[in-house]
Amino acid sequence: MNNILCMKWGDKYDDSYVEKLKEQCEANCSVPFKFWCFTDKPEKDWHIPIPTILDKFYDKDRGFFWAYRKCYMFRPDLINGDGKSFPDNSKFLFLDLDVIIHQDLKYFFDLPNDKPWIVRGWWNDIHTVKQNYAKHKSTPLNSSVIVWKKGQMMPVWDHVLKHPEVVFFTSPSLDNYLAHHWYDPWKEDDGFLQGFPQGDIYSWYKGNVFPHDMEKKKIREDHKICLFNNSTQTEGVNTDEIKELW
Amino acid sequence: MVDISAESLVATAMFFSSSPEVFFDDLRPAKEWKQAFVDTEKHYTHCCRSLASATTISQLESKKWIVNELQNLNLEPKVVGLLGGWYSNFLTPLLLEKMKVNFIWNFEIDRDAKDISYKFNKRYKDQEKYQCHITDIMFKEIWRKEEKYGAFDVLINTSCEHMFPMRRFRELNTELSGNPIYVLQSTNEDEYDDHINCVNGPEELAEQAELTDIMYSGTKILDSGMKRFMVIGK
Numbered sequence: 001m002n003n004i005l006c007m008k009w010g011d012k013y014d015d016s017y018v019e020k021l022k023e024q025c026e027a028n029c030s031v032p033f034k035f036w037c038f039t040d041k042p043e044k045d046w047h048i049p050i051p052t053i054l055d056k057f058y059d060k061d062r063g064f065f066w067a068y069r070k071c072y073m074f075r076p077d078l079i080n081g082d083g084k085s086f087p088d089n090s091k092f093l094f095l096d097l098d099v100i101i102h103q104d105l106k107y108f109f110d111l112p113n114d115k116p117w118i119v120r121g122w123w124n125d126i127h128t129v130k131q132n133y134a135k136h137k138s139t140p141l142n143s144s145v146i147v148w149k150k151g152q153m154m155p156v157w158d159h160v161l162k163h164p165e166v167v168f169f170t171s172p173s174l175d176n177y178l179a180h181h182w183y184d185p186w187k188e189d190d191g192f193l194q195g196f197p198q199g200d201i202y203s204w205y206k207g208n209v210f211p212h213d214m215e216k217k218k219i220r221e222d223h224k225i226c227l228f229n230n231s232t233q234t235e236g237v238n239t240d241e242i243k244e245l246w
Numbered sequence: 247m248v249d250i251s252a253e254s255l256v257a258t259a260m261f262f263s264s265s266p267e268v269f270f271d272d273l274r275p276a277k278e279w280k281q282a283f284v285d286t287e288k289h290y291t292h293c294c295r296s297l298a299s300a301t302t303i304s305q306l307e308s309k310k311w312i313v314n315e316l317q318n319l320n321l322e323p324k325v326v327g328l329l330g331g332w333y334s335n336f337l338t339p340l341l342l343e344k345m346k347v348n349f350i351w352n353f354e355i356d357r358d359a360k361d362i363s364y365k366f367n368k369r370y371k372d373q374e375k376y377q378c379h380i381t382d383i384m385f386k387e388i389w390r391k392e393e394k395y396g397a398f399d400v401l402i403n404t405s406c407e408h409m410f411p412m413r414r415f416r417e418l419n420t421e422l423s424g425n426p427i428y429v430l431q432s433t434n435e436d437e438y439d440d441h442i443n444c445v446n447g448p449e450e451l452a453e454q455a456e457l458t459d460i461m462y463s464g465t466k467i468l469d470s471g472m473k474r475f476m477v478i479g480k
Contacts, residue, residue, distance in 0.1 A: 062442075127292035134330075134356045134408070135440035166384050166410045170442065180382070186357045 001087050002033040002109045003080075005073055005094045009040040009050055017097040020246055022046075025095070029105040033093075036081055038072065048081050057164040064172045070094070070143060071160050071174070074153035086150055096144035098228035098242050100204075102221045107200075108147050116148035118178065119227070120188070120195020123207040123214060129185050136172055139179040141193070144227045145201055155192065156182060201225045204242075219245070249294070250283055254301040261306055261336055265343060274369055275339065282335070282365035293358050300333045304468035308404060308476075309336040312429055313344050315462050315478060316400070321427065323399035324348040327391075329383050329415065330405045332359050335366040337402070338376055349395040352378040353388055384410045387418040397424035406432035407441045412455035430455055431476045448475040 004025050008018050022035050035046055042049045051072050058068055072078075073094060078086055086092075093108045095101075111117055119142035132138035146153075159181060160167055171177035183191035198209050202223050207214035219226065228242045250258075262269050262276065269275055286297050299305075316323070326341055328334060331352035341347045350370070354360055360378040370376035379391065392398065406412060412430060432451050436444040445451045448463040455477075462478035 130356075130358055131292040131296065134332075134354075134359070136442075137440065163385060166414055169410050170384065180355075181385070 001090045002031055003086065003090055003092050004029070004033050004035045004105070005038065005092055006036075006097055007038040007050070007067075007070060007073070007094075008097060009038075009069060013097045016243075021095060021097055021099070024099075024101045025105060028101045028103065031106045031109055033105075033109070034080075038069070042081075044081075046081050048079070054160070054164060057168040059168065062169075064168075066168065066172070067143065067174045068160075068168065071157060073146075074148075074157035074160075076151045076154040076157070078150075088150055090150040092146075092148050092150070094143075094146040095225075096227065096229055099144060100219075100226040100228070100242065100245055101224070102226065103224040105224075107224060108145075111147060113147075113149045113152070115192065115194045116146065116152050117196055118142070118146050118183075118193045119144055119201050121203065121206070122195075122198050122209040123203050125210045126185060129179075133180075133185060136170065136176050136180070139173065139176045140185055141175045141179045141183055141195070142203075142227065142229070143175050143178060144229050145196070145225055199223060201227060203227045203229075249287065251298045253303065254298050257301050257303050257306050260303065261339075264306075264310070265339070278368045279335070279366060282362065282368075285365055286362055290358050290362060293362060297333060297362065301335060302470065304470040304472060306336050307466070307468050308431060308474055309340055311466060311474075311476060312337070312402065312404070312431075313340045315464070315476070316345060316429070319461055319478065321400070322346070323427070325392075325396050325398050325400075326350050327388065327398045327401045327426075328352045329401060329403035330354060330408065331363070331378070331402075332356075332405070333366060334363045334376075334378075337404070338363070338367045338370060342370055342375055348375065350376045351388070351391055351395070351398075352376070353381050353383050354378055355380065355382050384414050384418075387421070389419045389422045392423055398422060398426045399424060400429060401426045402429040404429075404431040406430050406451060406454070407435075407444050409443060411443060416456060425480060427461070427478060427480055428455055428457060429476070429478050430457075431474055433472055433474055435472050445475060448477045451475050452477040452479060 006021055018037050025035055036048055038048045038050045040050050050069050054068050058066055080086055091109055121140055121142045124140050129138045129140045167177055182193045202208040202220050204226055205216055207216055286293055326347050334352050338350050341350060357380055360380055363378050364371050367376045430451050432445050434444050434446055452460055457479040460479040464476050466474050468474050
């Protein structure tokens with residue numbers, strides 16, 4: 001069973017983002033799937049209430065950019081909107097709300113699932129990533145698109161749940177946490193997570209592949225997905241620039 | 247041509263001249279340092295700036311401060327652990343040569359720092375007096391490392407401002423066989439975004455580590471103008 005997940009809480013994105021993402025998925029996925037949205041305001045049968053057990057560890061005054069609620073998706077005992085567990089053979093494709101889908105999402109469900117997949121931001125200079133590694137800056141990963149099979153991300157969930165105080169204190173973002181504990185910039189093929197290959201996903205605000213294809217604000221329809229998230233913006237603030245391209 | 251900052255040149259000169267009994271007749275350390283700078287510029291270009299930051303008069307001051315106070319306390323540690331020891335270009339030679347430490351572990355998360363630390367400390371690595379181990383000390387215990395070279399006498403963390411409070415490290419390492427002395431440094435300088443855990447003084451630093459037996463507590467204004475705190479205790 002293929003599942004596409006998204007997540008919405010707070011006021012950063014309005015409901016049109018969820019509706020538009022669902023619409024894009026329905027228009028761009030040639031294999032059967034179910035669409036689910038984790039939300040703090042569950043109203044529809046495809047909505048899943050977001051748990052709040054990690055909220056107490058998030059300190060908004062630190063100015064970190066922690067999309068920590070994404071961690072709930074990694075629970076092996078995830079319950080769907082019908083109040084049932086996902087079947088053991090479930091596959092998950094998580095998408096941030098601010099993405100533009102260019103190509104068939106079937107690609108993501110057909111990927112070999114020996115390891116979970118995540119966006120490797122190829123627009124990052126790997127030397128800058130290494131230079132800033134100990135400073136917990138310049139993460140090479142981006143959690144806007146993640147693919148995994150049921151249970152596969154359990155170690156990540158368990159780890160966050162076991163060490164929430166240190167994880168939230170030390171890592172400025174979920175992407176940074178994942179890059180430090182589940183990926184190795186020095187041995188990119190050896191991590192728990194593997195990055196989508198070059199040519200799959202690019203960034204509207206940052207470019208595509210460092211250093212030769214870094215033009216910003218350029219649509220690349222031969223790629224599968226365009227990301228709009230921008231870690232330099234203020235948390236909770238969204239420019240809505242993507243709406244002009246929907 | 248290696249591009250080394252004037253500050254690093256001066257700090258290096260000060261470091262070598264501060265230990266003439268060690269470096270006067272033996273040119274190997276100087277040659278290893280030269281090669282370390284050359285190799286970093288050639289193969290680890292992205293580390294040049296941080297190496298320059300690690301090789302300043304202030305860095306030398308703060309590392310010599312440790313050695314001076316350990317000597318003032320008449321301590322003679324044999325096995326020392328550096329927690330986040332970075333390139334350890336100053337501290338490892340100072341501890342091994344000035345304090346006659348037998349073995350130094352450096353626990354680091356940065357693989358490039360490990361490689362470069364081995365270049366600066368090549369002779370000590372070859373003599374099996376220095377080893378760098380890649381780990382995150384706030385998530386994984388280090389006490390099992392005692393099996394190889396013996397119990398830690400002293401554990402030094404000169405970058406507490408970059409980490410979760412040290413009580414966490416102690417919780418992870420309750421099985422350390424000895425009763426190591428902690429040497430901790432930090433600052434109140436919070437203008438850097440990687441300074442995630444600044445403290446207001448040595449008292450707060452000791453409190454964070456839950457030290458109860460304070461052997462030394464002090465504050466120093468470094469050459470850079472940064473206020474640095476240090477506590478030594480158990």
